[in-house]
Amino acid sequence: MDFSWDDLRLFLDVARLGGLSAATKTTGLSAATLGRRITTLERQLGTPLFVRSQTGYRLTEAGEELLARADDVEIGMRSLQRWREGALGDRTVRLSAGLGTSAFLSRHIARLWTTDDAFGLELVTANQKIDIGRRNADLGIRNQRPSEPYLAGRLIGAVAYALYSGRSLVDGAKAGLFVGMAGEANQTQSARWLQAHHGDRIGVRGNDATSVRELVAAGAGLSVFPCFVGDSDPRLIRVAAPIQELQTDQWLVSHHDERHTPAVRTVADRVAGLMREHNALFAGQQPLAVP
Incomplete structure (x- = not known):
């Protein structure tokens, strides 16, 4: 049976990141496309590689074995890529x-x-x-x-990390509400801190840092950002001292x-x-x- 390196590479991303959503960021493909490619690979092998659930993708025994072998293939492909780059003087x-x-x-x-x-x-x-x-x-x-x-x-x-609001205290920010993170982005240390300290005041959420920053700039509420992000955005203003524990x-x-x-x-x-x-x-x- 012929294996496609592209399919193995997609399998590695999904396996290492634990699901389709996270792998979309590294592969540039949609979750639906990734799901179809993984299903096709499973059909080619004649065995399921993942146990699907709402919390993510967990490798089956066959998936664990393929992961170990695909790791070796990846090392070889990286080596070939580096050789080619060197041969081209690049x-x-x-x-x-x-x-x-x-x-x-x-x-x-x-x-x-x-x-x-x-x-x-x-x-x-x-x-x-x-x-x-x-x-x-x-x-x-x-x-x-x-x-x-x-x-x-x-x-x-x-x-350092601190709380920021939009420069105009309107809407959610004026009401003292917060903008939280959703999905996988909610697992960061700053997102967990916000949930623990202000979870009952979160009115709006976004599933990535860019959308949360846009929401805060638009006045939807306050949120936590790294100071190098918040202090560099002229639409935001720091409302408290840096949070030492973060x-x-x-x-x-x-x-x-x-x-x-x-x-x-x-x-x-x-x-x-x-x-x-x-x-x-x-x-x-x-x-x-x-x-």
Whole structure:
């Protein structure tokens, strides 16, 4: 039986992320399309790979076995890809980060990459931790020191969180209501804090950080954002001091085998330098504009 690498790659995303919804962000496909592709793969194999439920997708015994074998295939495909890139005299450095951090890096792309560089740069935006060990990324910005023995971490700063409202206290914000997170986005530390402290006052929810920020800017209520996100948006205003229990460190993570390669080292040094220059913004210490 012939296997499609594309189908195996989709299977890996769904298996690692635990469901179709999360995998839509990494694959760029709709949940319906992903579901059809997984069902087709199961029919080809003649066995179910997942147990479906409202809480997500759980691997069956056959799915666990395929995951182990597909992991090996992925390593080989990554190796072939790197060989091809090297043969073409080109190299792409993949840098993973969350939505807000990726947006910040995008605004400062000139500091991270130029047309004179002998490599390309790819931003991998995901709320879930991207597996650097499997070479799904070369570098990652995380909120914890890496615990895996094959990963190296560099502390590059701290991230503060605070409550924000739109600049005009209208509608929900005026009534003292909050905007919460829904779905998988509700599992972040800041979303859980908001639910624990103000869950009875949440009037509107969004299932991703961008929609929540738009809702707050429009006056639907208050919500928690990283200070580098809230303080950089002229439509928002911080209404309280940073929340100490939400502050996290920020680590730049790489694989031990890759961190000294010229392209990866160059991007890592540029990211670390950029973050150091903006430490005050990320730590919530930047002077705030008068509303």
